[in-house]
Amino acid sequence: MGQVVLVTGVAGDLGRRFAAKLSGSADVDRVIGVDMVPPRGDLAEADFVRADIRNPVIAKIIVRERVDTVVHASVTSTPAAAGGRTSTKELNVIGTMQLLAACQQAPDVRKLVLKSSAAYYGASNRDPAMFTEGMSAKRQPAGGFAKDVIEVESYARGFARRRPDVAVTALRFANVIGPRITTGMTGYFRLPVIPTVLGFNPRLQFLHESDALAVLEHATLCDVVGTFNVAGDGVLTLAQAVRRLGRPTLPLPGFALPTFGSASRQTKVADFSPEQVAFLTYGRGLDTTRMRELLGFRPSFTSAQAFADFAASLRPGILAPARVRATESALVGALSPGKGERRG
Amino acid sequence: MSVVADAEIIPIGTRGKPGRGTGAGRPSSDSRALGARTGASDQPVDDRPVDDRSLDDRSLDDQPRDDEAARDTAPGRELEPEPPVQATAQPVTRPTRATRAPVTAKDRQPTDGIPPAELLDALTSAAQEQFGDNWEPRLAQFLAFLRRRLTGDFTVDDYGFDQEVTEKFLLAALRPLARKWFRIEVRGAENIPTEGGALVVSNHSGTIPLDGMMTAVSIRDHTGRFLRPLGADLLFRLPLIGDLARKGGATLACNEDAERMLRGGELVGVWPEGFKGIGKPFGERYKLQRFGRGGFVSAAIRTGVPIIPTSVVGAEEIYPLVGNIPSIARLLGVPYLPITPFFPLLGPLGLIPLPSKWLIEFGEPIRTDEYEGGAADDPMLVFNVTDQVRESIQQTLYTLLMRRKSVFS
Numbered sequence: 001m002g003q004v005v006l007v008t009g010v011a012g013d014l015g016r017r018f019a020a021k022l023s024g025s026a027d028v029d030r031v032i033g034v035d036m037v038p039p040r041g042d043l044a045e046a047d048f049v050r051a052d053i054r055n056p057v058i059a060k061i062i063v064r065e066r067v068d069t070v071v072h073a074s075v076t077s078t079p080a081a082a083g084g085r086t087s088t089k090e091l092n093v094i095g096t097m098q099l100l101a102a103c104q105q106a107p108d109v110r111k112l113v114l115k116s117s118a119a120y121y122g123a124s125n126r127d128p129a130m131f132t133e134g135m136s137a138k139r140q141p142a143g144g145f146a147k148d149v150i151e152v153e154s155y156a157r158g159f160a161r162r163r164p165d166v167a168v169t170a171l172r173f174a175n176v177i178g179p180r181i182t183t184g185m186t187g188y189f190r191l192p193v194i195p196t197v198l199g200f201n202p203r204l205q206f207l208h209e210s211d212a213l214a215v216l217e218h219a220t221l222c223d224v225v226g227t228f229n230v231a232g233d234g235v236l237t238l239a240q241a242v243r244r245l246g247r248p249t250l251p252l253p254g255f256a257l258p259t260f261g262s263a264s265r266q267t268k269v270a271d272f273s274p275e276q277v278a279f280l281t282y283g284r285g286l287d288t289t290r291m292r293e294l295l296g297f298r299p300s301f302t303s304a305q306a307f308a309d310f311a312a313s314l315r316p317g318i319l320a321p322a323r324v325r326a327t328e329s330a331l332v333g334a335l336s337p338g339k340g341e342r343r344g
Numbered sequence: 345m346s347v348v349a350d351a352e353i354i355p356i357g358t359r360g361k362p363g364r365g366t367g368a369g370r371p372s373s374d375s376r377a378l379g380a381r382t383g384a385s386d387q388p389v390d391d392r393p394v395d396d397r398s399l400d401d402r403s404l405d406d407q408p409r410d411d412e413a414a415r416d417t418a419p420g421r422e423l424e425p426e427p428p429v430q431a432t433a434q435p436v437t438r439p440t441r442a443t444r445a446p447v448t449a450k451d452r453q454p455t456d457g458i459p460p461a462e463l464l465d466a467l468t469s470a471a472q473e474q475f476g477d478n479w480e481p482r483l484a485q486f487l488a489f490l491r492r493r494l495t496g497d498f499t500v501d502d503y504g505f506d507q508e509v510t511e512k513f514l515l516a517a518l519r520p521l522a523r524k525w526f527r528i529e530v531r532g533a534e535n536i537p538t539e540g541g542a543l544v545v546s547n548h549s550g551t552i553p554l555d556g557m558m559t560a561v562s563i564r565d566h567t568g569r570f571l572r573p574l575g576a577d578l579l580f581r582l583p584l585i586g587d588l589a590r591k592g593g594a595t596l597a598c599n600e601d602a603e604r605m606l607r608g609g610e611l612v613g614v615w616p617e618g619f620k621g622i623g624k625p626f627g628e629r630y631k632l633q634r635f636g637r638g639g640f641v642s643a644a645i646r647t648g649v650p651i652i653p654t655s656v657v658g659a660e661e662i663y664p665l666v667g668n669i670p671s672i673a674r675l676l677g678v679p680y681l682p683i684t685p686f687f688p689l690l691g692p693l694g695l696i697p698l699p700s701k702w703l704i705e706f707g708e709p710i711r712t713d714e715y716e717g718g719a720a721d722d723p724m725l726v727f728n729v730t731d732q733v734r735e736s737i738q739q740t741l742y743t744l745l746m747r748r749k750s751v752f753s
Contacts, residue, residue, distance in 0.1 A: 125580040128600040129503045135600070199583020201590070203504050235502055243496030254583075282580070285502055287604075304499075321495035328491045332484050335468060 002029035004108075005220060006067040008053055008099065009074025010043065011035035013181050014115075014209065018073060018216050020044035027221055032065055034058065035074070053095040059102035066108045071220055072099060073115040075152055077145040078184055078271070085144075085273075092148040093155075100159040103166070113219045114156050114170040118229065119146045119275065121172075123202070123282040130287040133172070133227045144275045153227075167225045171215060174231035174286055177306050178209030179313030184271030190314065194242050195260055195272075198251040201239045202283025205231040208301035208309060218297050228295045229286035232303035238280065245311050246320030254281055503605070504590035505572070514557075514592045515564055522561045525699050526658060532706040533566035541606040541649040542709070544571060544613040545640060545733050547632055547741060548621035550659035551682045554697065556615060559656065560592075562704050563611065572605055573613045574598075574640075578678070599643050606647040614640045616730075623668070623680040629660035630745060632738050638730035641712075642720040645729070650709035653733050655740035658702030661751050663687070700751050703744045707736055 005022060009015035010033030023031040023045035031046035033039065038048060051057050053074065062070070075092050103109045121127070122137035141147045153170055160168040175185040188194065207215075207230055215230050242249050252260060257277045291297055301309065316322065468479075475482035489512075492498050500506045522528045536542065546559060553575075560571040573589075574597035580586040595601045597614065605612050615621065620633040644651050667683030687694030710733060719725050 125586065126577045126596065126598075128598050128604075129595045130600070130604060132600070197583075199585075199587060201504070201587040203500070203502075203590075235500060235504070236496075237500055237504060240496040240498070240500070243494060246495070283504075319494065321497065324491050324494045328487050331487055334464065335471065335480070335483065 002027055003069045004030045004065060004067050005069045005071060006032045007071045007073060008034050010039050011037045014212060015073040016041055018213050019046040021213055022217055053099045058099060059105055062102050062106040068108050069111040069220055070103055070109060071113045075115060089148055093151050096152045096155050100155055104163055109166055111167045116153055116170045116172045117149050118172045118174050118284060118286055120149045121284055122146050123278040123284050125282055127282060130285040132287045133229055133290055141275055144273050146275045167223060169219045169225060170227040171219055172229050173212060174205040174207045176209055176212045177206045177310045179310055181209045193248050193250050195250045195252050196238060197254045197257055197281045200281045201237045202280055203235040203237055203285055204283055205235055205286055206303045206306040207231050208306035211299040211301055215297050224295050228291045229288050230291055231286040231288050232299050232301050232306050234303045235285055236303050236307055241307055246317035503595040505593040506591040509591050510593060515561055518557050518561045522558050526702040528558060528562055528702040528704055530562045530566055530704050535652055535706040535709055536567050541609045541647060542611050542652055543644045543649055544652045544654050546615055546654035546656055547737055548615035548617040551663035551665050553622060555656045555659035569611045571613045572610045574602055576618060599639050602643040603647055606649045616640055619679040626664040626666055630741050632734055635730050635734050638726045641726045641729045645712045645715050645720040648713035650711050651733055652709050653707040653736040655705045655737050655744055657744040657748060658700045661700035662697035701753055703748060705740050705744060707740055
């Protein structure tokens, strides 16, 4: 007998591709994708049910379809997708509450996989270099997506206490990046001129989109319980990342960036919320020892490789590595004959 | 008499030409319309240079000719006062002027810029000058380095440590300061293990943490290892400085990072006095402050690495802290705002550290690997080891002070 999996947030790119991928798995009988709007792409053999997770109808679906595994992948940081910060928060927090309430009533549910985010740890100058799963944000966020994530995870922990028979796995993703995905971070790196915080060079970690899908599938199919950081190996600094793209930067003082952000919010390309600015100031590192040793998952892309794959999908900037390399070899070539003349 | 009076009213430089204000109160339109009058006003000007020419006609070769030309035209204007003729009179002046050697800027400038071959030659000789005889591979190396930096083709570790920048810029910039300015004398470098984790614990002084940087340079030069300093959270809040600190291998002074680094086999540096030590008044120099809460000891015990007590003499005198402005410091969010004998009195000049003579001694390592598993959670033991380290540093400081002949030699 295979699993019956309910996937929330299939209108999002990651959720839809995960549902499609999972529906091809041999261990899974049925995949039901749920969202408020139909997915824009192919769902493969997964079924789509148009439902709002804030609505009690979700409980009926779970019971009627005899769902045993719930993958909650709709917690999102991009306000543009849901039409503003307020409704994003509503969807993230209230949606999770309702979904977990529905799961609590459903006798068949055996497993809950929560797609969480490393935004849980916030970003500040008091952060350790690497966060392990037991740590929490050094500076409690006043609002925004970071607060959503903290609340969502606390509901999940409460649910795990009330339903000890359900295996709850929370995955804290680093910034997901790749050629096909659209997040606040990819929007940021797609800007022609990249605004940075003057005098700061945060450490960034990336998770390739294929690894993000793979780890969700891995967590859905295996029986490991707990919270795990998920990120590619190694770190890149922001300056390094931007130089690899070959794009010019626009260093702005930290206090100016949110203003710039609110001006550019209309364009809905990049995210410059206060917590994103804090992230672009101090950066964040995740310790992934537990992911390797307990969850047994190894990402196939390192942070640098994931970023390189993303960068390859972009039009190279004016300072593209290829151009710099060509200039270098031209310079060396021009200077070498000079030596020959001198000798001759 | 009248000549003198006329000469006075003609401004220097205009040579009394029509159209220029002569200062005589005559309207300029009047002088433009009436050529005869302007000619009259020219006359006195001509008279004076004639006198000058008689004095020395060889040196002022140009000037007399100019005057001759002016004299040639002056009668012509007097005869025909109509403006059109004045215009024809002008071309007459030009050929007479052309008889002298023309002074133009045309010949002075190189016409086609610098030829590329010469430019290349200059570049190669500059490269030779800069990189020595073996300049070609060295220049290629330098260009490759520049390319790596520009394209982001370098690696940083989990803490943001950039070995290339640390080696080529930070340490290279600090080395002359350590050798020439402070003339650092290092003792006991053999006490630093050549590999594996170890915790360098040092006293802290000098208003700004130069002692940490100097310790890092000394360790690099004597053992070839990089010191990984643990810094206060304030450091990472400061723009540029926080970035440089991470590039130079620093990370936040917290138990998590200290243990992670020590487990990774790094040589970690810690200054447990913190701001209490670095910002203490000059009168309290070389008196160790409280050693925090002993967190560094529990980190060392948990990871079983040796503690190397390190004493730095000389840093206290680089910026003698004679005063503090707590109110402004609080406003700026910094622990203290220093007043030294030269800062802020001399402005930026006051930022030059005094060239005191430095002694750095790395003491006998204190082993922690013999303690049992739960020892790190035993506060009494941690306090005892902390005191042991503190006493060891304090005693060495006194010994070194006795040994030092004077502050500056």
